[in-house]
Amino acid sequence: MPTSEPLPRGKVLLRDDPLPRGPWARLESDHAIVGEGSRRLFTFDLEGRLLEAFVDGVGYRRGLDNRFLERRRLPGAPGLSRRLRRHLSAAEARDVVDLACRTAARAREGGYPAVPALDFDALEDDARRFAAVYRPIGILPPDQYLSIVVQLTSGCWYNRCTFCTFYRDRRFEVRSPEALRRHIQEVKAFFGAGLLRRHTVFLGDANALVLPAARLVDALAAVREALDGREVFGFLDAFSGRRKQAPQWAELGEAGLRRVYVGAESGSDGVLRFLDKPGTAADVLANVRAMKEGGIGVGLILLLGAGGRAFAQEHVRQSIALVNAAGLGRGDQLLLSPLVIPQQAPYARLAAQAGIEPLSPAEVRQQAEAILSGVRLGRGARWSYYFVEEFLY
Numbered sequence: 001m002p003t004s005e006p007l008p009r010g011k012v013l014l015r016d017d018p019l020p021r022g023p024w025a026r027l028e029s030d031h032a033i034v035g036e037g038s039r040r041l042f043t044f045d046l047e048g049r050l051l052e053a054f055v056d057g058v059g060y061r062r063g064l065d066n067r068f069l070e071r072r073r074l075p076g077a078p079g080l081s082r083r084l085r086r087h088l089s090a091a092e093a094r095d096v097v098d099l100a101c102r103t104a105a106r107a108r109e110g111g112y113p114a115v116p117a118l119d120f121d122a123l124e125d126d127a128r129r130f131a132a133v134y135r136p137i138g139i140l141p142p143d144q145y146l147s148i149v150v151q152l153t154s155g156c157w158y159n160r161c162t163f164c165t166f167y168r169d170r171r172f173e174v175r176s177p178e179a180l181r182r183h184i185q186e187v188k189a190f191f192g193a194g195l196l197r198r199h200t201v202f203l204g205d206a207n208a209l210v211l212p213a214a215r216l217v218d219a220l221a222a223v224r225e226a227l228d229g230r231e232v233f234g235f236l237d238a239f240s241g242r243r244k245q246a247p248q249w250a251e252l253g254e255a256g257l258r259r260v261y262v263g264a265e266s267g268s269d270g271v272l273r274f275l276d277k278p279g280t281a282a283d284v285l286a287n288v289r290a291m292k293e294g295g296i297g298v299g300l301i302l303l304l305g306a307g308g309r310a311f312a313q314e315h316v317r318q319s320i321a322l323v324n325a326a327g328l329g330r331g332d333q334l335l336l337s338p339l340v341i342p343q344q345a346p347y348a349r350l351a352a353q354a355g356i357e358p359l360s361p362a363e364v365r366q367q368a369e370a371i372l373s374g375v376r377l378g379r380g381a382r383w384s385y386y387f388v389e390e391f392l393y
């Protein structure tokens, strides 16, 4: 892992110490936390970028584009997450950052370590640098929001699934080996000491892993050499005839690939056709089995509510069959992602034409419970929800 200059230390607050009622600060090896009692907590990377805040019961996450997402609990709501989510206005975001900076300053005055805390204008500048380094990052799996994204490819080569608009604004492009090396250096320069907080690499965008294995091995070598051997993760959700076999996945595993997130969406071919996914459940299963045989972890993503009421029973039954046939075990994940239809996506129009009604939030919840009651996950596999509307990078 990279090292950075040690920050000056003041009063030391250990993790198990009771939190002081007033402002305090604690430096960790890869991030810093500033707080006021336990009511207010602000997490920074070691470049002073605010990452997360918790203020009087409300949680905030900040993206590198300087957008802020507020999350607060909504007890009794019928949906799955029972959380209100909304993006803050610039004025609201500025207030959160100002409060974080003031708390950091007061903690320093109280003798705690000096935590670097960028003010809102500096964060706006940082967001402009971010935009110069990256194409917009459409989506990441929920456990990879703090990864270092390396855009080996841009966009999705298929780009036709009816519910997905993540990459409609761009053509699929692949960086040459030289361009990839330059990109990685730009990424490192952008993050600076903030790299320490990011323990994995995500090979973006969607479907970078459709590239030939030899090309991927070279890319993985470049990534790992530059980023201190961090493990690499990626998506694969458009299946083509160029399927990799177990030995090729094993080769990629040796080169540092740890887990592939597979956008299976459903075990039902009827649902997959309706979504205009390129392939069948059998294709998904063959890919997953090859990955697992090659020693690669799998994150299998199912789309809750896909195909609405018309497909609900088939979707549940066939998805359970797919998951159980996949034999998920150690290092694998099952991710249940409630369908979110962007305005510009064809899905809503096609569903209306076909007379397909969406599931209500309560029905989506029931669908999740039905799938979970039917699947058998092996030892070491875990499942979680995947709320795409909570994504920020």
Ligand code: SF4
Residues within 6 Å of the ligand: 156, 157, 158, 159, 160, 161, 164, 165, 166, 167, 206, 237, 238, 263
């Ligand atoms: S393959 Fe994945 S990224 Fe591409 S259009 Fe379909 S869902 Fe979107």
